[in-house]
Amino acid sequence: MEEDDHTKGSRMFVVFDLLFYALLPYFIWAVGRHTLSDYHALLLSTSPGFVYTLIRFAVERQWNVTGLFLVGTLVTSTTIDLVSGSAEAMIVNNIRTLFGFGLFFLLTMIAGRPMAAFFFADTADYWIRQNNKRSFRDFCTPEVMPYFQALTLLFALRYCFIAGAKWAMFETYGVDGYGILIWWRVALSWGFGALILLASFLVARRIRHVADL
Numbered sequence: 001m002e003e004d005d006h007t008k009g010s011r012m013f014v015v016f017d018l019l020f021y022a023l024l025p026y027f028i029w030a031v032g033r034h035t036l037s038d039y040h041a042l043l044l045s046t047s048p049g050f051v052y053t054l055i056r057f058a059v060e061r062q063w064n065v066t067g068l069f070l071v072g073t074l075v076t077s078t079t080i081d082l083v084s085g086s087a088e089a090m091i092v093n094n095i096r097t098l099f100g101f102g103l104f105f106l107l108t109m110i111a112g113r114p115m116a117a118f119f120f121a122d123t124a125d126y127w128i129r130q131n132n133k134r135s136f137r138d139f140c141t142p143e144v145m146p147y148f149q150a151l152t153l154l155f156a157l158r159y160c161f162i163a164g165a166k167w168a169m170f171e172t173y174g175v176d177g178y179g180i181l182i183w184w185r186v187a188l189s190w191g192f193g194a195l196i197l198l199a200s201f202l203v204a205r206r207i208r209h210v211a212d213l
Contacts, residue, residue, distance in 0.1 A: 020052035022186045026179055038087035038175050045182075050078055065118040073101060087175045095170070098163035105156035114145070114152035120203065147203045154199055158192035 025045040032041035053074050057067055077097055084090035108115040165184055169177050 016052065016056075018186070020048045021189075022182055024048040026182050029179055029182070038178075039085070039090060042087050042090050042175075042178060043081055046078065046081060050074060064122040066122040069115075069119075087178075091166070091170050091175065091178065091181075095163045095166050098159045098166070102156045102159035102163065105152050105159070109149050109152050109156075114148040116151035116155060116203075117145075117148040120148065120151075120200065144203070144207055147206050151196070151199050151203055154192070154196055158189070158196070161192070162188045 025048055028045040028048070029041050032044055036044070053070065057071055060067070077094065080093050080097055081090050084093050105115050162185060165188060166181055169181055169184065173180065
């Protein structure tokens with residue numbers, strides 16, 4: 001029963017993600033740009049995702065590194081959007097912000113504290129499925145850290161690849177192509193999300209093997 005509830009919950013999240021990150025933003029942009037300026041239509045189109053992310057954060061009570069990172073990136077992106085001043089500047093700044101997030105992940109790798117390790121620690125109970133008193137740090141052995149480095153690199157590539165695709169489309173279509181950008185962003189996010197999920201399963205299997213779980 002728990003597995004069925006989890007599956008239903010996952011399906012609902014997919015529906016909500018599609019609604020608040022793609023359908024509503026696209027509708028607001030398509031309708032709003034005819035009555036508002038392009039900049040204000042762009043700004044308004046980001047509001048469904050902003051509100052949805054905050055509500056989901058509050059409901060799931062993710063007071064951990066993962067949750068705080070998501071809220072931090074959301075606040076940063078929204079602040080930059082608000083001070084951009086024009087549609088063109090908003091899109092370009094968004095692209096720069098994505099590259100900045102990618103660079104942040106790379107820097108955590110260089111510092112020897114890959115961000116993926118913190119994300120994994122927050123959901124260790126789900127991945128490891130073990131009821132024991134050992135902390136996640138017990139699993140963070142030298143044999144496992146290269147896997148976390150690779151997983152963090154995948155996160156960095158996700159941000160950089162989406163930023164690169166946005167830049168290419170912006171150069172081709174300009175602000176008029178923002179509607180297309182919304183769908184490409186969602187498609188690329190889900191594609192990399194699937195790769196990250198698969199990689200996380202591989203990391204979890206490696207941890208269980210090293211820790212003899």
